[in-house]
Amino acid sequence: MDELIMVYANIKAVGGVVKHPVFLGWVSVLLCWFWFFVSFNSFDLSLSVTPYDHKRVMQVVLICLFTLCFCFREYRRSVSLLFQDRQLVYLWGVSLVSVFLSSLFSENPTHSLFASLHWLLLLSVFCAGFFMARDQLTSWVITGVLVLHALMVFKALLFLVFEVSVGDSLNAALLYPGVEHYRFFNQIQVFLVPLIAIWAVRTNVKKIAYFFLFVNLLLAFCGGARGLLVGLLGAAVLAYLVLKPWRRDLQVMGLVALLAFAFYCAINQFVQFSGPSSDVLREHTSGRLTIWARLIDALDWSNFFIGKGEDAFSYHSFHRHEGHPHSSFLQFIYEWGAIGAIAAVAALVRVLYVAHKFCICHDERFGEKNIYAGLLVSVLAAAIYSLFSGVVVMPIPQTLLFLFAGLLFGGVTGVSRVSEVGVPKIGFQKGSSSSCQSLATGGVVLGVLLLYVGLCSAYLLQQAGAPEVFRGPRFWAEGAAFTGSFWPIVENTF
Numbered sequence: 001m002d003e004l005i006m007v008y009a010n011i012k013a014v015g016g017v018v019k020h021p022v023f024l025g026w027v028s029v030l031l032c033w034f035w036f037f038v039s040f041n042s043f044d045l046s047l048s049v050t051p052y053d054h055k056r057v058m059q060v061v062l063i064c065l066f067t068l069c070f071c072f073r074e075y076r077r078s079v080s081l082l083f084q085d086r087q088l089v090y091l092w093g094v095s096l097v098s099v100f101l102s103s104l105f106s107e108n109p110t111h112s113l114f115a116s117l118h119w120l121l122l123l124s125v126f127c128a129g130f131f132m133a134r135d136q137l138t139s140w141v142i143t144g145v146l147v148l149h150a151l152m153v154f155k156a157l158l159f160l161v162f163e164v165s166v167g168d169s170l171n172a173a174l175l176y177p178g179v180e181h182y183r184f185f186n187q188i189q190v191f192l193v194p195l196i197a198i199w200a201v202r203t204n205v206k207k208i209a210y211f212f213l214f215v216n217l218l219l220a221f222c223g224g225a226r227g228l229l230v231g232l233l234g235a236a237v238l239a240y241l242v243l244k245p246w247r248r249d250l251q252v253m254g255l256v257a258l259l260a261f262a263f264y265c266a267i268n269q270f271v272q273f274s275g276p277s278s279d280v281l282r283e284h285t286s287g288r289l290t291i292w293a294r295l296i297d298a299l300d301w302s303n304f305f306i307g308k309g310e311d312a313f314s315y316h317s318f319h320r321h322e323g324h325p326h327s328s329f330l331q332f333i334y335e336w337g338a339i340g341a342i343a344a345v346a347a348l349v350r351v352l353y354v355a356h357k358f359c360i361c362h363d364e365r366f367g368e369k370n371i372y373a374g375l376l377v378s379v380l381a382a383a384i385y386s387l388f389s390g391v392v393v394m395p396i397p398q399t400l401l402f403l404f405a406g407l408l409f410g411g412v413t414g415v416s417r418v419s420e421v422g423v424p425k426i427g428f429q430k431g432s433s434s435s436c437q438s439l440a441t442g443g444v445v446l447g448v449l450l451l452y453v454g455l456c457s458a459y460l461l462q463q464a465g466a467p468e469v470f471r472g473p474r475f476w477a478e479g480a481a482f483t484g485s486f487w488p489i490v491e492n493t494f
Helices: 002-013 022-040 051-071 073-084 086-104 109-134 138-166 182-202 206-222 226-242 244-270 288-298 328-336 338-361 369-386 395-413 432-464 486-493
Strands: 169-171 272-274
Touching: 022 051, 022 109, 022 138, 022 395, 051 073, 051 109, 051 395, 051 432, 073 086, 073 109, 073 395, 086 109, 086 328, 086 338, 109 138, 109 395, 109 432, 138 169, 138 182, 138 206, 138 369, 138 395, 182 206, 182 226, 182 244, 182 369, 182 395, 206 226, 206 244, 226 244, 226 369, 244 338, 244 369, 288 328, 328 338, 338 369, 338 395, 369 395
Parallel strands: 169 272
Antiparallel strands: none
């Protein structure tokens, strides 16, 4: 009764009406669905870019749209609740300061500062996930993404059946539609397989969920996706230890994995998988140990305080063509410095810790623990996989990491929409001050986005020419350094 009185008093204090941006929440959901779909289906947009660059363009568009949401007072009101978690905000601040300081003193400050701006704006995706979760739209976001992914997986299954039926040799790269390299498909699977295993199997579509869980794992074995399987296994073991209510789901996932492996072995008896990375039981490290050893050798004492600059790996010579070292933590230490890397990892651990406490302690009446347990395992699996791959670099998994982390944190910290009323908000008083704040916010947002889009465009135009030194994908498909001058771009942008 006392709680109801407090809620009523808070409602009166803000004008007698509880406003919640449901419409803007649904727009955000539709944007997520549209981004995920269009990233794999270009509709011949005549952008004259590679498939990888098309995915990056779609990510840039999504980031810009989510950043524009800060022009809406209701959106800022909901997202401002993030500032209640001081630990997370401080860790974000330390990591971002490290990123920009490292970039400012790098050998190529134009390139590194631009890449640092991209990381800053990626927080808009986290905030959008937080916002949609507070609006109780998490299940809608996830359902749409799972359905779209299921269509891709079903298409891949048809490719597999066709290839097995017509030939005696199978190129694993042919099994993965919509991507230019099959490892990019694996980096998406690592986010969605845990959701299928934990959340989807507890819905009314359990049989369908088991089917697509089996197909996903079968494709992983057929494609020799060792990193994906290690990420899933590591997350499953940790989740089994700390998420007791979902142990049965994880055990069933293990049984499905064994069945998928048995099918893979049976197929391998009739069709030989071709390609250097198609054997899931191969023993070599695909050159990763060489990359890591040379990167570690390039570190010095200054890397504890400051890094070489964001994206520095892509324009420093390690006698390799990769644009990233296939290890998120080593990448962050080299480019951001150890302090920034530890702060970034600690921020992710903070999100996972809060989610874990919610899943094991929260009152059941407050809702969808299953979906948040699935998201917890999903983000954890992606984090483990990133230690062996480019999850934090590639456009789609990079976006999913921030989106899912935002959905997770927003869901586990938001008990109910009514409870948000009366929480101290930033900049929502009525009157001229509110209008001035909105105009100022809009001006800053538009200015930052114009600079960001201008830099993206200039960098893309540079990559359209013949590169002097080829580098593997980083921001764009051609990962060579951005050599444009920073200040002329600022002047031309404004």
